[in-house]
Amino acid sequence: MKICTRCIYDDRTPSISFDEEGVCNYCKQIDSLLETYKTGTLEGEQTLFGILDEIKKKGKGKKYDCVIGVSGGTDSSYLLIKAKEWGLRPLAVHYDNTWDSSIATENIRKVTSKLKVDLYTYVIDxxxxxxxxxxFLLAGVPEFDASTDIGFVQVLRSAAAKYGIKYILEGHSFMAEGISPQGKNYFDGKYIESIHKKYGRLKMKTYPNMTFFQFMKWAMVYRQQFIRPLWYISYSKPEARKILTEQTGWTYYGGHHLENRSTSFLHTVYNPQKFGIDNRNWSLSAEARTGVISREEALEIYNTPIQPDPELITYVKKRLELTDQDYDDIMKGPKRSFRDFKTYKKRFENLRPLFFILAKANLVPMSFYLKYCFPMKSDDNNS
Incomplete structure (x- = not known):
């Protein structure tokens, strides 16, 4: 097995390649983003402060000048603290998929209360x-939690439109988390619709799905800008957790994406056991690149088997009305991917030049352009 000499991605990683020094293309992608956003430099900070000045200017006379999505996790909670420090007037927005852990719910309450930030929550039935x-379990695809990600973004954009806000701030750091490899974790509104139409039993009445038309409307008509401040400044997750705990009483939930039961099930049970996918390599590779831990430490953690919580499996079976036999059939059943269902993937690829322009203008996330607008190996003509 070939492993990158800088991070811990290996040759099982989709669409990976290595240079003559054994450095993978994903490390090179991070280097390119560092150069583009001048992350952690004075120039990067000045660029961000220029954006913040524009946000304040455009938000004059309004109750809020930006929207920040909150999950109760480290990054979004820390971004709320920074937004207040920067003199912004954020509206915190949460999409409640009804699988939140009690820790996440309490974290959101603690942070918004301490910072005196208004909270807008949308709760799906x-x-x-x-x-x-x-x-999604019956479909046999790896993106069990895709509906949460799509729903969250749709709620963010809808809340911004409702209050006349042009700027949506997101607490993502490519330095701390990396960017998921191409070929993993693909989803869009058509994908959600396609799978649910085939395997669902109820109508989607309260779920905030995002169609292609809505996606383009938010970007080109409402011209909502997606800003990721942590792409411009130095950011340390351990330091962020320390600040959050000291200033707000925020509580750590034990690992990346474990603040919600659906994401916890995805990362600790479903993907590792059914597909052999261990998504710890995203954050561990990021920590190795930035020196938070050594590459050897990252590999040691990655090679330690995940210990799932048996109570979480019981919880999933009960909520989703699955017998033990149903669950076993799903876990041992066929493995499918987004290529087996209708998606917008080919459309995104065909419109790549447009999305490049929109990404440069912050009208769609740059990570969307990098992950969704290029062909993948073994891709077909799904559209």
Missing amino acids: NKEADDIFRS
Whole structure:
């Protein structure tokens, strides 16, 4: 097995390649983003402060000048603290897929209360949420939690439109988290619709799906800008957790994406056991690149088997009305991917030049352009 000499991605990683020094293309992608955004430099900070000045200027006379999505996790909670430090007037927005852990719920309450930030929460009907999750298990695809990501973004954009806000701030750091490899974790609104239509039992009435038309409307008509401040400044997750704990009483939930039961099930049970996918390599590779831990430490952690919580499996079976036999059939059943269902993938590829322009203008996330607008190995003509 060939492993990158800088991070811990190996040759099982989709669309990976290595240079003559054994450095993978994903490390090179991070280098390119560092150069583009001048991350952690004075120039990067000045660029961000220029954007922040524009946000304040455009938000004059309004109750809020930006929207920040919150999950109760480290990055979004820390971004709220920074936004207040920068003199912004954020509206915190949360999409409740009804699978939040009590720690996440308390974290959101603690941080927004301490910072005196208003919270807008959209709650999907829990039976409908469960029906969508169940559909993805029956489909046999790795993106069990895709509906949460799509729903969250749609709620963010809808809340911004409702309050006349042009700027959406997102707490993502490519330095701390990396960018997921091409070929992993693909999803869009058509994908959600396609899987649910085939395997769902209830109508989608309260789920905030995002169609292609809506996606383009938010970007080109409302011209909502997606800003990721942590792409411009130095950022340390351990330091962020320390600040959050000291200033707000925020509590750590034990690992990346474990603040929600659906994402916890995805990362600790479903993907590792059914597909052999261990998504710890994203954050571990990022930590190795930035020196938070050594590459050897990262490999040691990665090679330690994940210990799933048995109670979480019981919880999933009960909520999704799965017998032990149903669950076993799903875990041992066919492995499918987004290529087996209808998606917008080919459309995104065909419109790549347009999305490059929109990404440069922050009207769509740059990570969307990098991950979704290029052909993948073994791709077909799904559209």
